Amino acid sequence: QVQLQESGPGLVKPSETLSLTCTVSGGSISSYYWSWIRQPPGKGLEWIGYIYSDGSTNYNPSLKSRVTISVDTSKNQFSLRLTSVTAADTAVYYCARQVGYGEPNDYWGQGTLVTVSA
């Protein structure tokens, strides 16, 4: 059973960089697509982007200038960096697996709340 676990700071100051890591257990990170999705408190879901195990990426144009997703296959981890954060970036951040390019996300992490505040 594949499991995903997000980790990182729960509080980030405005204008700074949000950094999260997702650790994958119970399966290999290779040959899958790995996504980040976020959900502001009380609101809906927003797709941030994905990385394939070979390092290729695809980002939401609305965030593209601020987002970097990277992968470390040796550690079975992938990471999210979001720069120049504002209060609008406060959200629960989920990592999730996608079996194929045109497939939905099947396994999700439990999510981690990141609050942007001074």
Next chain:
Amino acid sequence: AIQMTQSPSSLSASVGDRVTITCRASQGITNDLAWYQQIPGKAPILLIYAASRLQSGVPSRFSGSGSGTDFTLTISSLQPEDFATYYCLQDYNYPRTFGQGTKLEIK
């Protein structure tokens, strides 16, 4: 980006009821539509993919239909654990986009 519009935004129903939630895409997406259930404080759970295919382990009271721009999620007989928020997702192209959600509440 493709816009996904769900209706209704909220719905009150009783245990045993049959309920239907609708999702409309702003352009044709063939059958590239998934449905998720989210319980407060938890991650979304994949229920349906490819518009009508039941994800492994999901009860058969859940079903999906549709193609092109109009899709439905049906729960044939509501159980207490089904009261949650439901989201559609288009996986036709990128960026992926979700519907705004339908909150299913106990009447």
